[in-house]
Amino acid sequence: MSSTRDIDALIEMMAKLPGLGPRSARRAVLHLIRKRALQLTPLADLMQTVAATARECVNCGNVGTADVCDICTSEKRANGEICVVEDVADLWAMERAGVFKGRYHVLGGTLSALDAIGPQELRIPRLIDRVSSEGITEVILALNATIDGQTTAHYIADRLEGQVRLTSLAQGVPIGGELDYLDDGTISAAMRARKAL
Numbered sequence: 001m002s003s004t005r006d007i008d009a010l011i012e013m014m015a016k017l018p019g020l021g022p023r024s025a026r027r028a029v030l031h032l033i034r035k036r037a038l039q040l041t042p043l044a045d046l047m048q049t050v051a052a053t054a055r056e057c058v059n060c061g062n063v064g065t066a067d068v069c070d071i072c073t074s075e076k077r078a079n080g081e082i083c084v085v086e087d088v089a090d091l092w093a094m095e096r097a098g099v100f101k102g103r104y105h106v107l108g109g110t111l112s113a114l115d116a117i118g119p120q121e122l123r124i125p126r127l128i129d130r131v132s133s134e135g136i137t138e139v140i141l142a143l144n145a146t147i148d149g150q151t152t153a154h155y156i157a158d159r160l161e162g163q164v165r166l167t168s169l170a171q172g173v174p175i176g177g178e179l180d181y182l183d184d185g186t187i188s189a190a191m192r193a194r195k196a197l
Helices: 005-015 022-034 036-053 088-097 124-133 147-160 184-192
Strands: 081-085 103-106 138-141 165-168
Touching: 005 022, 022 036, 081 088, 081 124, 088 103, 103 124, 124 147, 138 147, 147 165
Parallel strands: 081 103, 081 138, 138 165
Antiparallel strands: none
């Protein structure tokens, strides 16, 4: 029986996390073991707490510890705007930027005929219900600029046409981006979305 069996299992489990491979996981586990009292024990306690309490918001799909998240319960955010995103990571990125003060709707993915993901597998029906029941005036489609993302955006736009103002995020050259490093689609989108100076 190996004396490092549990440690090896922890490294293997950590290596499955996004952005960590076997070497990075090994370094992280060794660091945590060395800082056991300051980091490993509190981390283990927090992971156990989150595992027991984390849930999806029944309204928008965000992740929190209550059935309805803080964003959905905030009266300050009831401004008639819903920003539609593919997943929770996108919602958190928008919140980090601090530029949107309305509510969100997490689809849980995008439409994909190849993967047999239709509107019923996503939270599209719930979005349609929210638009009519919450007095929504604008739906901002903040979906990724992929084929599946754009297909999903067009589907939602067709379903909501005439009911609400529909907008999407601008696409194009990122701040600090150099044209030489951009793909043709990004340059094309930037050219179409150009504005007067």
